[in-house]
């Protein structure tokens with residue numbers, strides 16, 4: 277029997293991907309020219325279905341890039357003139373701040389506790405952007421939609437950028453409450469790595485125009501110009517865009533997926549309360565991620581080894597939580613019977 281991966285990215289892909297890749301090969305998608313009318317039509321449909329599924333406002337643009345990491349650089353080089361403020365409590369939020377600083381921007385770092393809500397009173401009026409990591413994959417914490425709405429209420433003209441890499445397409449997000457959202461597809465979208473989506477409000481386009489930066493292959497305005505023609509700024513991962521199109525076309529939409537992810541999260545919560553020696557890293561349930569479970573144990577290696585013997589792959593801890601935690605993806609592509617198998621494993625060995 278093959279192993280079941282609960283790794284939070286790259287993670288289990290939707291099982292339909294198998295069939296779609298075969299069809300892509302048969303229909304010549306993999307050698308499709310990325311400036312051809314067929315490609316442009318596919319890209320337009322991909323964006324249309326994603327907009328419907330995720331409830332993305334009509335006036336926001338949906339653009340394809342190669343990764344979340346690329347988006348960190350696009351924002352720094354094309355969208356921040358001088359200063360951005362980064363709120364974080366984990367490794368991904370910190371890396372975003374680091375890359376922004378390396379590209380010569382002034383970065384205001386506001387770290388906050390894993391169990392705390394984002395400190396709204398620390399918003400700086402001098403920053404052009406407020407940057408937040410909605411779902412911090414390294415430690416399993418989240419910033420709620422309510423908090424993002426409060427940031428919007430308190431902001432004084434700052435734009436808001438949100439890393440939603442491990443939550444977009446998994447939980448409901450209020451896109452209109454922030455200006456720029458991004459995610460790579462190897463997490464909640466349930467697709468192979470090598471593609472990311474960037475969702476932008478009209479204010480982001482205005483900001484890019486006011487800066488006018490064109491020095492890079494992936495300068496924001498160059499990406500935008502290509503996108504408006506349903507093309508990309510380089511030869512893209514056409515297969516992944518096709519898989520994105522096919523899975524979005526058949527998706528039941530974010531309300532359905534959000535309910536599924538939340539009800540599974542509630543089941544995990546109930547189970548984990550009953551276990552001995554395994555606990556949540558994030559104790560405050562309100563700021564606990566719904567899609568990435570970060571769990572503590574005094575010997576996480578042992579838990580992972582034991583799970584492996586039952587053909588279950590658990591995710592390593594990440595960054596400073598590497599030695600004390602392991603992680604479990606609660607992504608929508610996980611199957612009910614796979615989750616049952618992992619739940620039984622925990623019950624059998626730790627309760």
Ligand SMILES: *Cc1c(COP(=O)(O)O)cnc(C)c1O
Nearest residue numbers: 343344345368411413441442460
């Ligand atoms: C995985 C992840 C990234 C990096 O994604 P890439 O596709 O490797 O660039 C960035 N931010 C968060 C929150 C992530 O979970």
